[in-house]
Amino acid sequence: MPIRSRSATVVAPPRPPCAHALLVVHRAGQKALYQDAQRLIEGRKSLLFCSSRSNTESIASTLQNQNTEILVHHSAVSKAFRRQAEARFASHESVCIVCTSTLELGIDIGTLDRVLQHEAPRTV
Numbered sequence: 001m002p003i004r005s006r007s008a009t010v011v012a013p014p015r016p017p018c019a020h021a022l023l024v025v026h027r028a029g030q031k032a033l034y035q036d037a038q039r040l041i042e043g044r045k046s047l048l049f050c051s052s053r054s055n056t057e058s059i060a061s062t063l064q065n066q067n068t069e070i071l072v073h074h075s076a077v078s079k080a081f082r083r084q085a086e087a088r089f090a091s092h093e094s095v096c097i098v099c100t101s102t103l104e105l106g107i108d109i110g111t112l113d114r115v116l117q118h119e120a121p122r123t124v
Contacts, residue, residue: 034062037116043067044113045089046096051119053100059118060098073099 027033037048041063048063050056053074060072069092071085082102089095090110103109 030062033118034059037118038063040114040116041068041096043094044096045093045111046114046116047103047109047112048096048098048116048118049103050098050100055118056098056100063096063098067094069095071095071097073097074102075100 025036027036037059040046041048046068048059050059053076056072056074060070063070069088071088073082073085077085085097086107086109089097089112097103097109
């Protein structure tokens with residue numbers, strides 16, 4: 001079989017690695033947990049993953065942040081509303097999406113500043 005040559009253009013060249021930090025925190029009470037989350041998402045693009053839809057709704061309704069828009073993304077939310085949340089996240093600098101694993105399923109959300117996880121995931 002003959003070898004064919006093709007011309008190609010690199011659309012998005014690799015970026016140099018940047019500093020990442022991992023912080024694991026355990027809080028005995030929900031109030032302390034929510035206060036930490038509010039501080040961590042303040043003015044940043046963040047994802048806060050939850051293990052269930054009910055946790056997602058509860059946490060999103062509890063998080064009140066003057067400088068950060070709080071959105072919800074899980075399988076019980078309409079597809080149109082999920083797409084709207086994704087678009088808001090892509091176009092704004094200060095947005096937190098409280099979500100289940102629905103945002104792990106190959107959705108390109110662009111750049112983000114923080115990823116938070118409420119409780120440990122049930123599976124790897």
